[in-house]
Amino acid sequence: MSSEESSTGANFIKTLIQEDLESGKHKTIVTRFPPEPNGYLHIGHAKAICLNFGLASDFNGRCHLRFDDTNPIKEEDEYVNAIREDVSWLGFDWGEHLYYTSSYFEQLYRYALQLIEKGKAYVCSLTTEQMREYRGTLTEPGRLSPYRDRTVEENRDLFGRMRAGEFPDGTHVLRAKIDMAAGNLNLRDPILYRILHASHHRTGDEWSIYPMYDFAHGQSDSIEAVTHSICTLEFEDHRPLYDWFIRELGIFAPRQIEFARLNLSYTVMSKRKLLQLVQEKYVSGWDDPRMPTLVGMRRRGYPAAAIRKFCERIGVGKGASWIDLAVLEDCVREELNETAPRAMAVIHPLKVVLTNYPQEQVEELTAAVHPQKPEMGSRTIYFSRQFYIERDDFMEEPSKKFFRLGPGREVRLRNAYIIRCDEVVKNAAGEIIELQCSADLATLGANPTDGRKVKGTIHWVSAPHALSIEILQYDRLFSVENPDKGEDYRQNLNPGSLQKIENVYAEASLVNALPGVPYQFERTGYFCVDPVDSCGSKPVFNRIVTLRDSWAKEQGK
RNA sequence: UGGGGCGUCGCCAAGCGGUAAGGCACCGGAUUUUGAUUCCGGCAUUCGCAGGUUCGAUUCCUGCCGCCCCAGCCA
Numbered sequence: 001m002s003s004e005e006s007s008t009g010a011n012f013i014k015t016l017i018q019e020d021l022e023s024g025k026h027k028t029i030v031t032r033f034p035p036e037p038n039g040y041l042h043i044g045h046a047k048a049i050c051l052n053f054g055l056a057s058d059f060n061g062r063c064h065l066r067f068d069d070t071n072p073i074k075e076e077d078e079y080v081n082a083i084r085e086d087v088s089w090l091g092f093d094w095g096e097h098l099y100y101t102s103s104y105f106e107q108l109y110r111y112a113l114q115l116i117e118k119g120k121a122y123v124c125s126l127t128t129e130q131m132r133e134y135r136g137t138l139t140e141p142g143r144l145s146p147y148r149d150r151t152v153e154e155n156r157d158l159f160g161r162m163r164a165g166e167f168p169d170g171t172h173v174l175r176a177k178i179d180m181a182a183g184n185l186n187l188r189d190p191i192l193y194r195i196l197h198a199s200h201h202r203t204g205d206e207w208s209i210y211p212m213y214d215f216a217h218g219q220s221d222s223i224e225a226v227t228h229s230i231c232t233l234e235f236e237d238h239r240p241l242y243d244w245f246i247r248e249l250g251i252f253a254p255r256q257i258e259f260a261r262l263n264l265s266y267t268v269m270s271k272r273k274l275l276q277l278v279q280e281k282y283v284s285g286w287d288d289p290r291m292p293t294l295v296g297m298r299r300r301g302y303p304a305a306a307i308r309k310f311c312e313r314i315g316v317g318k319g320a321s322w323i324d325l326a327v328l329e330d331c332v333r334e335e336l337n338e339t340a341p342r343a344m345a346v347i348h349p350l351k352v353v354l355t356n357y358p359q360e361q362v363e364e365l366t367a368a369v370h371p372q373k374p375e376m377g378s379r380t381i382y383f384s385r386q387f388y389i390e391r392d393d394f395m396e397e398p399s400k401k402f403f404r405l406g407p408g409r410e411v412r413l414r415n416a417y418i419i420r421c422d423e424v425v426k427n428a429a430g431e432i433i434e435l436q437c438s439a440d441l442a443t444l445g446a447n448p449t450d451g452r453k454v455k456g457t458i459h460w461v462s463a464p465h466a467l468s469i470e471i472l473q474y475d476r477l478f479s480v481e482n483p484d485k486g487e488d489y490r491q492n493l494n495p496g497s498l499q500k501i502e503n504v505y506a507e508a509s510l511v512n513a514l515p516g517v518p519y520q521f522e523r524t525g526y527f528c529v530d531p532v533d534s535c536g537s538k539p540v541f542n543r544i545v546t547l548r549d550s551w552a553k554e555q556g557k
Numbered sequence: 558u559g560g561g562g563c564g565u566c567g568c569c570a571a572g573c574g575g576u577a578a579g580g581c582a583c584c585g586g587a588u589u590u591u592g593a594u595u596c597c598g599g600c601a602u603u604c605g606c607a608g609g610u611u612c613g614a615u616u617c618c619u620g621c622c623g624c625c626c627c628a629g630c631c632a
Contacts, residue, residue: 186627
């Protein structure tokens with residue numbers, strides 16, 4: 001990461017940390033990114049990752065990667081591996097600090113025992129339904145569990161037998177004894193441990209009881225000496241509970257600070273829904289280029305730097321925020337404009353024959369890899385009598401504002417000559433199938449000497465040298481800004497989110513394009529070879545993002 | 558009629574008692590062999606509303622109003 005990229009923007013979390021440092025509360029800070037390995041990371045997680053790792057680097061502290069794996073039923077190694085890869089790809093390094101909540105199971109168990117000994121936790125044998133009834137509602141206090149007064153000995157014994165696997169799932173839980181009348185529901189004797197005869201991805205069948213997230217998270221932070229525990233808003237209500245545990249246990253107290261999670265327009269961000277899209281085959285997988293997942297974006301061709309830039313740009317706050325997809329796309333364009341080599345490809349071809357150009361002649365022309373960056377070098381493109389241009393670059397009856405090709409009009413061929421359209425060839429159905437043009441042979445790398453102005457420049461690909469490729473044009477996954485508004489978000493899926501175009505002509509140099517490496521197809525957009533779909537005979541390019549198009553905007557008016 | 562938060566431009570977001578940064582979007586215009594990029598310029602006399610304190614309030618106080626989260630043996 002470049003230094004200029006490192007976060008400079010102010011936000012309330014930095015301010016709070018700054019205060020803790022200046023007051024001498026801490027000499028250095030420790031943060032952590034604590035994903036549950038039950039799904040793939042998405043752009044919302046990227047915000048948390050950039051925040052936590054960014055804070056650590058801003059203040060010369062460190063950031064841990066900890067898997068909060070307290071629910072064996074949903075968690076898998078596949079996810080921990082994918083998550084590690086995603087975080088690394090995003091550009092962050094946790095060094096030695098890779099942890100798992102499951103590594104703390106024994107310690108957590110001892111913490112629970114401590115609470116039992118203090119009379120602050122008890123084994124409750126209410127059923128799930130009963131417990132719900134006893135919990136009360138938002139406006140009515142709950143009722144005390146009939147098991148609340150079990151003796152310490154009884155609790156110790158029962159809890160030990162829960163661990164030993166003597167009871168079936170759901171028969172008992174360990175609860176904290178706090179306050180059934182608390183306005184904050186999290187304090188109404190929350191469950192600490194539940195019985196789960198399930199195999200854990202790391203501890204196997206060692207345990208038949210597992211701690212609840214609430215009983216594990218804060219203490220895990222404490223064990224790791226996390227100074228600033230950054231989490232999302234919905235955990236604000238849980239903070240008093242975490243503080244209660246820390247106090248009762250007398251252990252190191254991290255400071256929790258909550259921020260608003262990311263919402264991005266035209267997509268959904270819940271893991272449940274993303275999983276559903278995968279399972280119900282609305283997309284090809286977690287890495288479908290339309291998915292807001294990091295694997296999806298990576299495959300699509302979004303550079304990690306663009307995602308980091310995005311996370312920096314959107315800022316951090318406490319108000320529920322909706323970020324316009326345009327912000328992300330702008331970050332991608334900004335990054336790609338700097339780094340992507342240029343090339344030409346004709347997506348909807350229209351054949352052109354240059355009548356005044358020798359039949360067999362082929363010229364090797366030189367074109368800049370990047371017009372603003374000569375240091376990126378140049379490439380060779382072939383020019384011949386027959387080539388393709390974009391159908392949209394020709395209009396039989398052009399308006400005055402259209403400055404591309406039309407009957408009798410002139411246009412510049414990018415990196416080549418100025419040509420004039422002399423004749424339009426149509427088939428029996430009246431469709432335009434070919435243009436007969438003539439070139440001004442004195443305009444290669446030069447403007448006309450007679451002073452005439454040619455405003456338009458269009459791209460082209462020599463017919464005999466064209467590389468046949470396929471293009472996958474990706475668009476937003478949903479057709480409405482907030483897919484969750486309505487009965488079923490799936491009804492808002494954008495039917496045109498994937499458009500396959502099979503006969504695209506690309507300049508020959510693109511044979512060397514490596515999977516995942518972005519190119520700018522001039523005047524069109526950014527594309528890269530899809531690593532998965534390109535296994536066939538033709539290279540398949542994903543459209544990463546279009547170029548800005550003020551002409552299209554003009555047309556739309 | 559419980560608890561916890563949040564309200565600064567269409568969307569994000571700085572600001573923390575001294576007279577409204579920045580980005581995206583949008584609108585003009587210049588340069589351009591990408592209608593791209595770049596570049597200039599425009600875009601909140603006003604900070605949810607109403608009072609109060611103060612020489613002075615987006616910043617402090619009070620009261621309203623609006624929005625979000627919480628009743629998983631999920632995280």
